[in-house]
Amino acid sequence: xxxxxxxxxxxxxxxYLQSFTEADDALKLHHIVHCSLxxxxxxxxxxxxxxxxxxxxxxxxxxxxxxxxxxGYLTNTKVKFLMVTTDLDVKDADVRSFFRRFHAxxxxxxxxxxxxxxxxxxxxxxxxxxxxxxxxxxxxTTG
Amino acid sequence: xIGVGKMxxxxxxxxxxxxxxxxxVSLSAFAFLFSELVxxxxxxxxxxxxxxxxxxxxxxxxxxxxxxxxxxxxxxxxRETRLLGILSFVHSTVWKVLFGxxxxxxxxxxxxxxxxxxxEKELLVNRFISVPKDMGAFNCGAFVAGIVKGVLDGAGxxxxxxxxxxxxxxxxxxxxxILIKFAEEVLRRESRLG
Numbered sequence: 001x002x003x004x005x006x007x008x009x010x011x012x013x014x015x016y017l018q019s020f021t022e023a024d025d026a027l028k029l030h031h032i033v034h035c036s037l038x039x040x041x042x043x044x045x046x047x048x049x050x051x052x053x054x055x056x057x058x059x060x061x062x063x064x065x066x067x068x069x070x071x072g073y074l075t076n077t078k079v080k081f082l083m084v085t086t087d088l089d090v091k092d093a094d095v096r097s098f099f100r101r102f103h104a105x106x107x108x109x110x111x112x113x114x115x116x117x118x119x120x121x122x123x124x125x126x127x128x129x130x131x132x133x134x135x136x137x138x139x140x141t142t143g
Numbered sequence: 144x145i146g147v148g149k150m151x152x153x154x155x156x157x158x159x160x161x162x163x164x165x166x167x168v169s170l171s172a173f174a175f176l177f178s179e180l181v182x183x184x185x186x187x188x189x190x191x192x193x194x195x196x197x198x199x200x201x202x203x204x205x206x207x208x209x210x211x212x213x214x215x216x217x218x219x220x221x222r223e224t225r226l227l228g229i230l231s232f233v234h235s236t237v238w239k240v241l242f243g244x245x246x247x248x249x250x251x252x253x254x255x256x257x258x259x260x261x262x263e264k265e266l267l268v269n270r271f272i273s274v275p276k277d278m279g280a281f282n283c284g285a286f287v288a289g290i291v292k293g294v295l296d297g298a299g300x301x302x303x304x305x306x307x308x309x310x311x312x313x314x315x316x317x318x319x320x321i322l323i324k325f326a327e328e329v330l331r332r333e334s335r336l337g
Contacts, residue, residue: 010299075211075214075215076210076211076214076223076297076298077207077210077211077214077297077298077299078299079211103215104215106211107211107212107215110207110208110211111208111211111212113204117204117207
């Protein structure tokens with residue numbers, strides 16, 4: 001179950017934040033996303049030797065009330081995608097394919113000539129595509 | 144894709160399935176659009192420097208988006224952190240996607256450490272443009288310079304990019320050179336990375 005996805009620009013400004021569970025309030029998710037930005041920055045500034053593009057942050061029990069994991073992905077323009085999920089056993093391959101599709105939707109949204117880079121993404125089509133991707137996220141073996 | 148083994152004969156052209164089309168745009172369509180872009184900007188400005196700046200801004204927006212798109216399309220994408228890496232990326236990949244071929248040459252400037260040049264015998268955008276004498280050194284390649292600037296800025300290498308005509312002996316039309324001058328911090332970072 002994905003709780004929320006976020007796109008953060010290269011100056012750590014939020015470009016898009018969408019939550020997919022009604023119960024939680026947006027503020028807590030903002031806070032979670034904000035904290036994980038620090039981890040991303042730390043990984044970027046001290047890269048392991050190969051310097052990969054994909055950046056995964058794996059936070060375990062950050063909140064005492066619930067378990068969740070935050071995954072991150074860094075594009076070539078320092079734009080970060082963050083995804084907060086409550087699944088306990090989500091596979092690496094699933095997350096990667098999720099981010100790949102998310103990246104495709106993001107590239108399409110940015111290619112809009114009316115989109116100002118650095119401003120929030122206001123495209124409805126992007127929001128719908130993201131919801132579609134989130135809905136289809138999940139372990140490949142279901143029932 | 145229709146079954147490779149069987150060939151269906153379509154009596155009516157309307158029955159044929161829509162092809163995906165070649166991933167190309169006709170040169171004349173682009174040349175027309177570009178000429179309109181230049182003409183539109185010409186009416187809005189009083190001097191050449193302003194015109195070049197406007198073309199460059201237009202190219203900048205294109206460059207930023209091209210960077211995002213190419214990095215997504217390239218499988219096994221790696222973030223370019225080295226100067227030579229990003230330069231060769233611009234020189235081959237970006238040029239190939241935009242103009243269908245790689246740029247003619249990539250050179251390092253001799254006078255300054257931070258200057259690099261990408262040359263092209265004939266820029267695609269300049270192919271149908273002849274600049275009148277009274278416009279001096281104006282080059283519509285400012286659009287392409289803007290694209291390169293957009294790509295470099297997005298990738299984290301701030302630079303000043305300009306387009307120049309370089310006369311070559313033996314050719315009546317001068318060669319076009321895109322001059323890239325990187326900012327201080329890029330060189331410092333590059334020397335730090337070793």
